[in-house]
Amino acid sequence: MNAERLIGVSRHALAGSAQALEVLVEAAQAQALAQVIGHHLALSGPQELRSGARELSEAGGRGCGLPDQPGLAEGGIRARRLSGVPDARAALAGLAALLGEVGIALVAVASDTEEESLYWQCIEAIDAADETGDRVAGLLHRLLAPDRDRARERLRAGEWGEAVDSPVRPP
Numbered sequence: 440m441n442a443e444r445l446i447g448v449s450r451h452a453l454a455g456s457a458q459a460l461e462v463l464v465e466a467a468q469a470q471a472l473a474q475v476i477g478h479h480l481a482l483s484g485p486q487e488l489r490s491g492a493r494e495l496s497e498a499g500g501r502g503c504g505l506p507d508q509p510g511l512a513e514g515g516i517r518a519r520r521l522s523g524v525p526d527a528r529a530a531l532a533g534l535a536a537l538l539g540e541v542g543i544a545l546v547a548v549a550s551d552t553e554e555e556s557l558y559w560q561c562i563e564a565i566d567a568a569d570e571t572g573d574r575v576a577g578l579l580h581r582l583l584a585p586d587r588d589r590a591r592e593r594l595r596a597g598e599w600g601e602a603v604d605s606p607v608r609p610p
Contacts (some may be wrong), residue, residue: 440520442476442530446537449517453540459548459557466564467502468517469534469541473571474499475518476530480578484527487581495574502567531579538572 440448449472453465477496481489524530542565549561 440522442472442479442521442524443526443533445472445517445521446530446533450533450537450540452517453537453544456544459552459561462544462548463560463564466541466545466568469537470499470502470567470571471516471518472499472521473502473534473538473575475521476524476534477574479521479524480527484524485582488527488578491574491578491581495571495578498567498571498574502564502571528579528582531575531582535572535575535579538568538575541568542572 449465449468452468453462456462456465474496477492477494477499480492481496484492545561545565545568549558549565552558552561
């Protein structure tokens with residue numbers, strides 16, 4: 440299954456998570472997915488992403504939790520079904536959205552619980568999702584930088600309408 444589809448499945452599963460344990464399992468699933476996507480991009484992604492993709496893989500691995508975590512054993516680790524990342528930009532954007540949703544869901548669980556151990560599990564998972572999200576944002580920044588540079592050059596050259604320094608006339 441390609442990365443975008445797996446991300447979609449994960450987002451759907453997270454949205455359907457009604458209990459705290461389900462949210463924690465989906466947080467671990469998202470981290471595992473980040474780890475596998477990072478690994479894939481480090482091996483065969485665009486050259487400019489490879490070192491950052493290794494960092495993403497490491498960050499995802501730190502936040503996965505234990506492989507025998509209750510709930511993961513039932514359905515297995517979804518990320519193992521990754522077949523490829525055909526569109527790095529779309530996959531990273533989807534992964535960023537998923538990690539943001541994970542963070543929001545974890546904050547809701549942490550805010551709602553009176554169980555101290557569950558609260559601290561949520562805090563650790565929030566930190567992991569935040570770190571992984573930062574890595575994804577860095578990769579997206581690197582991936583989009585050439586497009587921004589070309590757009591700036593086109594604006595400077597006046598290729599998109601009036602010259603940048605032309606005065607604006609009132610109607």
